[in-house]
Amino acid sequence: MDKFLYISMSGAKQNMNELALRANNLANANTDGFKSDMAQARSMQAFGEGMPTRVFAMVESPSTNFRAGPIKSTGRDLDVAIKGDGWLAVQAQDGSEAYTRSGSLSFDANGLLHNDRGNPIMGDAGPIVLPLPIDKVTISQDGIISVRPQGATSEVIEEVARLKLVNPGDEQMMRGEDGLFRLMSGNDAPANPSVYVESGVVEGSNVNPVDEMVSMINIQRQFELQVKMMKTAEENDRASASLMRIS
Numbered sequence: 001m002d003k004f005l006y007i008s009m010s011g012a013k014q015n016m017n018e019l020a021l022r023a024n025n026l027a028n029a030n031t032d033g034f035k036s037d038m039a040q041a042r043s044m045q046a047f048g049e050g051m052p053t054r055v056f057a058m059v060e061s062p063s064t065n066f067r068a069g070p071i072k073s074t075g076r077d078l079d080v081a082i083k084g085d086g087w088l089a090v091q092a093q094d095g096s097e098a099y100t101r102s103g104s105l106s107f108d109a110n111g112l113l114h115n116d117r118g119n120p121i122m123g124d125a126g127p128i129v130l131p132l133p134i135d136k137v138t139i140s141q142d143g144i145i146s147v148r149p150q151g152a153t154s155e156v157i158e159e160v161a162r163l164k165l166v167n168p169g170d171e172q173m174m175r176g177e178d179g180l181f182r183l184m185s186g187n188d189a190p191a192n193p194s195v196y197v198e199s200g201v202v203e204g205s206n207v208n209p210v211d212e213m214v215s216m217i218n219i220q221r222q223f224e225l226q227v228k229m230m231k232t233a234e235e236n237d238r239a240s241a242s243l244m245r246i247s
Helices: 002-027 209-246
Strands: 040-046 054-060 071-073 080-083 087-091 097-100 105-107 113-115 134-139 144-149 158-162 173-175 181-183 196-199 201-203
Touching: 002 209, 080 087, 087 113, 134 196
Parallel strands: 080 201
Antiparallel strands: 040 054, 071 201, 080 196, 087 097, 097 181, 105 113, 134 144, 144 158, 173 181
């Protein structure tokens, strides 16, 4: 009987874990550049004293869905989206280099270029700082940032930096707890000149809200089934105890 109870108990617990994963995906349906997590369930043997005859359910996130999200037009010169494969290099809060597909950029009072999450944008020589004051900023398809100094004529354009664009391969990337991606090896990816961007647009989230809602409904039904199984195990235990008292 305890095998029956253990399977249903571990199944209910893993249903809650997958529900949290799906809820996180759904919560980021409108987050630019977000990549949804995938989930899979499998049975695992429980090892301990005696023979490994018991199994438990386990839900894990084996990978991330790297499918590109929809391209949304914004008209802002500082908004960029990666064309095809590739990543935009940023500086994480711990100072390390990380990667994202979120390209909604802006700069602060000191000229530091950052994305909508506050991560400084990396260039060939570190975080990019624009020379202020400026009237206009443009980003070419190869990531070169040009500015027009304040008060200068429209013909005066100065190249000041270049976005660090990388493409190490999606199979080499893993998401960190801060939501940014890094190489599994722990190294920094080299700049790749074959990665291009499009300005005036951003890449949206690749989450499909309908699919996530359907998955959450199915998980909730599975959870209810696991709870019913646990109640059945309890009823069986009471019946067995009653039979033992009669005998």
